[in-house]
Amino acid sequence: MINKPVKKALGRVVKSTEMPDITKNFSPKQLAEAITAKRTGMKLTLVDVSEALSISKPTLIKIEKGDTSVKLANLLKVMEYLGLSFSIVSDDLIPNSTTTGVNDDEWY
Amino acid sequence: MINKPVKKALGRVVKSTEMPDITKNFSPKQLAEAITAKRTGMKLTLVDVSEALSISKPTLIKIEKGDTSVKLANLLKVMEYLGLSFSIVSDDLIPNSTTTGVNDDEWY
DNA sequence: CATATAAGTTAACTTTAGTTTACTTTTATA
DNA sequence: TATAAAAGTAAACTAAAGTTAACTTATATG
Numbered sequence: 001m002i003n004k005p006v007k008k009a010l011g012r013v014v015k016s017t018e019m020p021d022i023t024k025n026f027s028p029k030q031l032a033e034a035i036t037a038k039r040t041g042m043k044l045t046l047v048d049v050s051e052a053l054s055i056s057k058p059t060l061i062k063i064e065k066g067d068t069s070v071k072l073a074n075l076l077k078v079m080e081y082l083g084l085s086f087s088i089v090s091d092d093l094i095p096n097s098t099t100t101g102v103n104d105d106e107w108y
Numbered sequence: 109m110i111n112k113p114v115k116k117a118l119g120r121v122v123k124s125t126e127m128p129d130i131t132k133n134f135s136p137k138q139l140a141e142a143i144t145a146k147r148t149g150m151k152l153t154l155v156d157v158s159e160a161l162s163i164s165k166p167t168l169i170k171i172e173k174g175d176t177s178v179k180l181a182n183l184l185k186v187m188e189y190l191g192l193s194f195s196i197v198s199d200d201l202i203p204n205s206t207t208t209g210v211n212d213d214e215w216y
Numbered sequence: 217c218a219t220a221t222a223a224g225t226t227a228a229c230t231t232t233a234g235t236t237t238a239c240t241t242t243t244a245t246a
Numbered sequence: 247t248a249t250a251a252a253a254g255t256a257a258a259c260t261a262a263a264g265t266t267a268a269c270t271t272a273t274a275t276g
Contacts, residue, residue, distance in 0.1 A: 083199035091191035
């Protein structure tokens, strides 16, 4: 279980980044920006997150640069810690074929 | 650039899996199920995808088992090929502070 | 403008994800 | 029920992600 982030005592200097428009189509860059924005908005430093999750600073920086050569597990740990998540989008989906009861093989 | 999947000539045996309810909260397992469902729905085999994307079959199987010890890049390649994507969800987000013009530091 | 703290970089090293090949198991259907 | 194709597994090897530690650069604020 991961501990929830806690606002540190006082007076730390953390630059806040603007949140990207997450209604736009997904891209690794946009995800990276959302992560940085969320982290800085919560007044957490890279080292704060690094220590809380036991992930090295260079790896966190890769994540926040949108580098996709990172382990999915590490990305998900960071996202969960910051209160970010995914929803899955299908280009052409009839949500749940069990609700309609028909067409079970043609939803895509 | 990745080629779009093309339905093969005829007669291949591919079991179709049911699509998970992607309106539920994200989990790696759910993502894995969505990927398998999409692939089988498109009548593609693991080897079809493997060859199209130059990703080994064992890696694809890890992805479809929800194993998070995979490279983000590989997961994204597979998703794009199958017409799946993410949208980013924040637990407490005021979408784009530039639209409101205020409160640029308190959106999280 | 001096200082402290955060961000970012680099290089040597360690760990592990990914590949290849071959094999076993499962599943559809002729 | 035999068979062919797909799915899944395993092991040895290769490639690359991740770590550590030390350093440089950027940025607030006293």
